[in-house]
Amino acid sequence: MSHATLTVSTVALIALAATGAFAQSRQEIRIVGSSTVFPYSQAVAEQFANQTGAPSPIVESTGTGGGFQAFCAGIGEQHPDIAGASREMRPSEWELCQQNGVTDISEALIGYDGLSIVISRQNDFDWDLSLEEIYLALAAQVPVDGEWVDNPYQRWSEIDPELPDIPILVYGPPPTSGTRDAFVELAMHEGCKELDYVQQGGFDSAWINENCSRMRTDGPFVEAGENDNLIVQRLQADPNAMGIFGYSFLYENLDTLKDVNINGVEANLDTIASFEYPIARPLYIYIKNAHRGVIPNLQEFVEEYMSEDALARDGYLAERGLVSLPDDVRAQTQEAVIAGASMSAPE
Amino acid sequence: MADTPLYGADSPAGSVIDRIRPGLAARRRKELRLKIYGLVAMGIAFGMLALLIGSLVFTGWRAFTQTHVTLDVFLDPAEIRAETLPRGGFDSVLEASLLQYFPEATERAERREVMGILSNGAQFILRDRVVADPSLIGQTIRVTVPTSDSYDQLRKGLIDRETPERLRRLNDAQVERFxxxxxxxxxxxxxxxxxxxxxxxxxPELAGLRGALVGSFWLLLICFLISFPLGIAAAIYLEEFAPKNRVSDLIEVNINNLAAVPSVVFGLLGLAVFINWFGMPRSAPIVGGMVLALMTLPTIIIATRAALKAVPPSIREAALGVGASRQQVVFGHVLPLAMPGILTGTIIGLAQALGETAPLLLIGMNAFITSAPDGPFQAATALPTQIFIWADSPERGFVSRTSAAILVLLSFLIAMNALAIFLRQRFQRTW
Known part of the structure; x- marks a missing residue:
């Protein structure tokens, strides 16, 4: 009999403990969102916990879209306080937020991230591609002799005889990744617009969206999963392969990898900040203002995130590869976000 | 000639053997070939294992040591006062003591670069010592603090001094200072x-597995507390009490099916039911433990039923024969005898749960948290999800730390399986 009693009481105890714990309120700040913003939120969270002794904020990498879904689900301690995003909030996401009562949101532009196309340093060629060439190498469909056909190019030299006679092989992010969205939008669409076929055809952006968004699936473009470190290892092993990832990964591996110049511009902190380097994107965090003053330390955390220590050119986020904002824009953002200015609906 | 004896006069033994002999060599060859195939298969399996462990050890062993610098730090009362603890200028006193080695560094930028030798965590290590014993203020103490990751890589030979300066993580001046x-x-x-x-x-130089180890401990404890009693109770009912009919057959089939359900499905269930519906905290080991318990339950039920079945019926009959009730038979005789088998099954189930990643990702146990949880209701990571996070980090130092973390996880798994084998060897009875 004693065994049975024990079992019943264990289950009861767990149930009791569980209900007791739900009553207690949340002490930690919760951050969700883009995997690109994740390392920066990590850095601020750790710095903040170390300096103030507050409970360490919980940072989760959910992807930009997943982050907004959780962020916009409502007000209350079961919902996250901050969402990181590697693009602006979309109108549909704004709508979702409004419906669930999340109406007062601060938008903070924290800096820029460059997407680099990277190749091993063992490759001797001085790579410099135009967006058009990138498009021709990686798109599912390209124009050949005035016809819109499946991409026939297998070697770089077929696109431009000046380029080396090696097979096209590019590792890139899968469709679920915000990095992929950014690459398609910034490199593929722009490259598509530069094609003679598109310019002479007078196609509009809807046509481009529809026809130029697909990456090829016949081999030369390989979806390598979300793990950028794996791509780095493959590039180190194969000197003819290229990879597409965020600038911070190139920055950490500059001794073995080099970037492919785009339109003659090298990816570095200066060219990304000035948007001279064409595939750069802004990074944001979104703060739920209704939680300020309710979730302990949230305001202090936002102040740390917006501090010069973090965001300035020699700040600790720049050390991790974030390209910081120009001084005047930064000062404006810092002031507005710390004061809790609320954003207007995105277009 | 009513019946022909096998070794009769008209079919002498010799002729049978003569008939068999020509095929004998071929049969022996076949047998030898089978043996060789088996050996090759085993060789390949062991080769794979050796390759896996070998590559882990090869990249991971470096993470088991860490470069440190030992400094004599004067805890200047002008910078650090007992009343302002834990705040204070701990980085400036560290800087003062490190700069004794580099008197030429006077400019701010250069001093910053010198300080870059030490890990960012050095000031907090010093702070924790002073907070623990404020009487140290005003004295000179000797501290050993980690260097930052780049210098650690330099000392371990992972940053090649032969690489041209422009491409190296550390420039010539930094290398020379070190x-x-x-x-x-x-x-x-x-x-x-x-x-x-x-x-x-x-x-990387500060990152450790404590949060993940504590998180995994809570996960397994909760998983055990739920799945062990429930699993045994269900198995006892099915084995000892349930009538054998269509319904119990259906239940049995379903339990076997449940054991084969991919773990990610349990994660989705946990997300939908425990977190979204019951409103339990996200990323918390309590939810993870419950999800893993659902996953482990069928394993334990199946193992327990097998163990109960292995107890000879004569024991039950003997006990019933001297007047014991069914309940007395189960708890007094059958269950104790089946216990080694049940424990073995449970430990193997728990070892499986320890290595499970997919369901934990779905309930948010892959968060970045810089402190270990105090209890099962606080957000935490687990060993496999910690490996997942580290594998995805851009810093070089995490490459070896990922392998090291995998080795730690593997050693826990091996220890658990060894315990299961020990229990089986030590306590199992044969009849």
């Missing part, structure tokens, strides 16, 4: 206890 410290004899490379003592960090 060599001077080395020549002064203050650089050491002790065992990296931080790997087990610290929680996660974005700095």
């Amino acid at each position: 060599d001077r410290l080395e020549a002064a004899g203050v650089v050491s490379q002790p065992l990296n206890w931080a790997l087990l003592r610290n929680a996660d960090s974005r700095f």
Whole structure:
């Protein structure tokens, strides 16, 4: 009999403990969102916990879209306080937020991230591609002799005889990744617009969206999963392969990898900040203002995130590869976000 | 000639053997071939295992040591006062003591670069010592603090000094400064206890598995507390009490099916039911433990039923024969005899749960948290999800730490399986 009693009481105890714990309120700040913003939120969270002794904020990498879904689900301690995003909030996401009562949101532009196309340093060629060439190498469909056909190019030299006679092989992010969205939008669409076929055809952006968004699936473009470190290892092993990832990964591996110049511009902190380097994107965090003053330390955390220590050119986020904002824009953002200015609906 | 004897006069033994003999060599060859196939298969399996462990050890062993610098730090009362603890200028006193080795560094930028030798966590290590014992203020104490990741990589030979300066993580001046410290004899490379003592960090030299170990402990405890009693109760009912009919057959089939359900499905269930519906906290080991318990339950039920079945019916009959009730038979005789088998099954189920990643990702246990949880309701990571996070980090130092974390996880798994084997050998009875 004693065994049975024990079992019943264990289950009861767990149930009791569980209900007791739900009553207690949340002490930690919760951050969700883009995997690109994740390392920066990590850095601020750790710095903040170390300096103030507050409970360490919980940072989760959910992807930009997943982050907004959780962020916009409502007000209350079961919902996250901050969402990181590697693009602006979309109108549909704004709508979702409004419906669930999340109406007062601060938008903070924290800096820029460059997407680099990277190749091993063992490759001797001085790579410099135009967006058009990138498009021709990686798109599912390209124009050949005035016809819109499946991409026939297998070697770089077929696109431009000046380029080396090696097979096209590019590792890139899968469709679920915000990095992929950014690459398609910034490199593929722009490259598509530069094609003679598109310019002479007078196609509009809807046509481009529809026809130029697909990456090829016949081999030369390989979806390598979300793990950028794996791509780095493959590039180190194969000197003819290229990879597409965020600038911070190139920055950490500059001794073995080099970037492919785009339109003659090298990816570095200066060219990304000035948007001279064409595939750069802004990074944001979104703060739920209704939680300020309710979730302990949230305001202090936002102040740390917006501090010069973090965001300035020699700040600790720049050390991790974030390209910081120009001084005047930064000062404006810092002031507005710390004061809790609320954003207007995105277009 | 009513019946022909096998070895009769008209079919002498010799002729049978004669008939068999020509095929004998071929049969032996076949047998030998089968043996060789088996050996080759085993060789390949062991080769794979050796390759896996070998590559893990090859990249991971470096993470088990960490470069440190030992400094004599004067805890200047002008910078650090007992009443302002834990705040204070701990980085400036560290800087003052490190700069004794580099008197030429006077400009701010250069001093910053010198300070870059030490890990960002050095000031907090110093702070914790002073907070623990404020009477140290005003004295000179000797502290050993980790260097930052780049210098650690330099000392471990992972940053090649032959690489052209422009492409190196550390420029010539930085390398030269580190060599001077080395020549002064203050650089050491002790065992990296931080790997087990610290929680996660974005700095590889400070990052450790404590949060993940504590998280995994809570996960397994909750998983055990739920699945062990429930699993045994269900198995006892099915084996000892349930009538054998269509319904119990259906239940049995479903339990077997449940054991084969991919773990990610349990994660989705946990997300939908425990977190979204019951409103339980996200990322908490309590939810993870419950999800893993659902996953482990069928394993335990199946193992327990097998163990109960292995107890000979004569024992039950003997007990019933001297007047014991069914309940007395089960708890007094059958269950104790089946216990080694049940425990073995349970431990193997728990070992499986320890290595499970997919369901934990779905309930948010892959968060970045710089402290270990105090209880099962606080957000935490687990060993496999910690490996997942580290594998995805851009810093070089995490490459070896990922392998080291995998080795730690594997050693826990091996220990658990060894315990299961020990229990089986030690306590199992045969009839």
